Amino acid sequence: MKASLTRFVYVVVFLVAVAYAFIAFPQGMRAWQDKQDQIQQMEKRNARLAKQVERDQDYINRLKNNPSAQELEIRKRLKLLHPEEKQYIVGDSETPAPTPAK
Numbered sequence: 001m002k003a004s005l006t007r008f009v010y011v012v013v014f015l016v017a018v019a020y021a022f023i024a025f026p027q028g029m030r031a032w033q034d035k036q037d038q039i040q041q042m043e044k045r046n047a048r049l050a051k052q053v054e055r056d057q058d059y060i061n062r063l064k065n066n067p068s069a070q071e072l073e074i075r076k077r078l079k080l081l082h083p084e085e086k087q088y089i090v091g092d093s094e095t096p097a098p099t100p101a102k
Contacts, residue, residue, distance in 0.1 A: 023029045063070050
């Protein structure tokens, strides 16, 4: 009986010491929680980036396989027109119109 009681006391003291070391030291519980938060943030960021990459891959595949989509994208980026087309610019100009003098 004395041996089992002594063994139980040693186990309890060891568990208390481990718990104290885990919580009290700088590399303890707070550092572990901070690392877990960082891991979660990076996992969310990686998921967003993976979705973005997938969207970009779909866009590239659409452009590769669809000549009309290619033409539209080129015309939009380079602001090109076919010879028979006209472009009208509507809206406010960059500089305000001068007011008439009295």
